[in-house]
């Protein structure tokens with residue numbers, strides 16, 4: 001992944017230590033704008049809507065920082081071109097030949113594949129799909145894209161917040177690997193559920209009753225009872241955000257101190 | 263760095279007689295929020311408000327000084343304040359939000375600000391985190407048991423306090439205490455790996471240790487925290503004096519913070535050796551074993 005981002009920024013010849021932040025920025029400035037594609041599988045377009053909610057930076061982003069070379073709703077292009085990075089929204093329906101093919105093609109043609117939003121990253125609410133509906137009763141099985149192709153980076157969220165999308169784009173352009181590391185690690189987190197809080201935090205003697213999980217749940221599936229998260233599983237869409245935001249799942253101390261100037 | 267990064271540390275208290283009467287220590291949390299509300303630096307604050315049961319707090323969005331004061335005083339059990347932040351922004355429509363947070367809650371908020379995966383348009387609305395020191399916390403049932411051990415029913419308790427090696431309970435007409443040895447086993451287990459004593463990531467951090475009765479130790483940490491605290495001091499809402507550097511001041515605070523961190527580091531290493539998950543690095547993986555990473 002690191003090598004790929006460096007390649008993408010035109011720094012492949014330089015050892016990591018030699019490429020200072022300023023240099024990376026300079027390279028990013030001089031380099032042709034990264035070619036970004038957007039592949040829309042079984043998603044709701046909410047993720048790309050969220051991207052567009054970065055009102056103050058959107059015009060700058062689309063005109064000066066990146067080039068959108070492919071994507072339904074974004075570009076009138078039928079043949080998938082070569083891309084530096086592809087944002088894949090939605091999970092894949094195994095019975096839909098076209099979706100599977102488009103994902104495979106995206107993997108071939110893009111330097112970096114990003115699972116964009118929880119459907120792509122964890123399956124999210126398509127985890128509940130079980131077929132039996134017209135007009136394609138056979139369309140039954142939906143999986144996160146990492147089940148079929150190698151994914152480089154995941155941005156979960158249902159949808160991901162406009163801010164995390166903006167922060168990620170900036171980090172990619174600056175080659176800020178430290179910032180992206182959690183998103184690289186999250187690629188492996190494909191079987192998400194609100195019950196992870198119980199399995200991976202409460203059961204592991206880590207919960208401190210802070211309430212961050214309940215705050216971040218996007219469907220209000222969580223409440224706090226006697227200082228512990230309580231899940232109403234019927235409301236849970238398996239987006240994985242609660243566990244992702246819990247301060248006891250992973251802890252980016254250095255980045256926080258840097259952000260706060262401490 | 264056992265006390266975190268800070269700009270200044272002082273001993274301080276609210277100059278308001280009413281706050282002095284009801285606050286846990288120097289009333290810094292309440293005084294700062296009341297001042298920030300009056301000056302419109304925040305338009306509300308999430309505090310640990312009174313709940314249905316005595317001494318079992320409920321997070322509450324306070325939008326007036328009266329509501330801030332109704333939540334004064336320490337409750338030694340969970341108040342999931344972070345949970346309420348979203349409600350404060352979405353349902354109360356607040357744009358500049360303050361919150362009081364023990365260190366682990368501050369960690370949840372700061373992580374959300376740096377990595378707001380699913381949390382839209384909230385990170386930039388947190389205007390003031392007043393952090394409080396914290397050695398450990400107790401499940402509510404533990405707290406009930408401690409009160410029962412001391413033979414007092416919750417509705418009679420006026421104040422609880424931990425200090426000088428004891429758990430203290432004040433009622434209208436007596437002061438009871440329990441040696442901390444007897445509270446062991448009642449603490450929350452998640453606290454055992456906690457590496458933050460003095461709310462290292464807050465804007466302003468305050469607690470009782472290091473200052474005399476009725477006074478608080480205060481660290482200003484971020485630029486935002488320094489600005490608000492100084493303004494409150496200049497406005498005469500908070501009075502300060504030099505912190506006692508000696509045995510009952512910073513030395514004591516440093517000692518307790520170090521003890522907490524050393525104990526937690528041991529537990530982290532022990533857990534790692536057993537293959538149990540813990541989000542922090544082991545002592546061999548980091549330069550400063552006492553850093554909160």
Ligand SMILES: Cc1cc2nc3c(=O)[nH]c(=O)nc-3n(C[C@H](O)[C@H](O)[C@H](O)COP(=O)(O)OP(=O)(O)OC[C@H]3O[C@@H](n4cnc5c(N)ncnc54)[C@H](O)[C@@H]3O)c2cc1C
Pocket residue numbers: 284285286287288289290291292293309310311319333334335336337338339340341343362363364394395396397398399400424468469470471478
């Ligand atoms: C669990 C716990 C452990 C603590 N351990 C220590 C310690 O080891 N050493 C030390 O010096 N200080 C400790 N403190 C802090 C201390 O008890 C006071 O809270 C602090 O000094 C603030 O006093 P004050 O007079 O400025 O606040 P006040 O003006 O009295 O206001 C206190 C504020 O804290 C909020 N609050 C009360 N209980 C909780 C809670 N459980 N969770 C979140 N917010 C709450 C209230 O809503 C109020 O806004 C602890 C506090 C807690 C909650």
Ligand code: SF4
Pocket residue numbers: 197201202206207208209210211212213214227228229245246247248370
């Ligand atoms: S976010 Fe806080 S309350 Fe929720 S599981 Fe994690 S530690 Fe517990």
Ligand code: SF4
Pocket residue numbers: 192193194195216217218219220221222231235236237238239240241242243
């Ligand atoms: S509980 Fe909420 S945040 Fe957690 S996975 Fe379910 S829907 Fe997502």
Ligand code: SF4
Pocket residue numbers: 208364365366367396397398399450452453454456457458
């Ligand atoms: S000791 Fe740490 S984990 Fe426990 S309540 Fe206090 S701040 Fe939270």
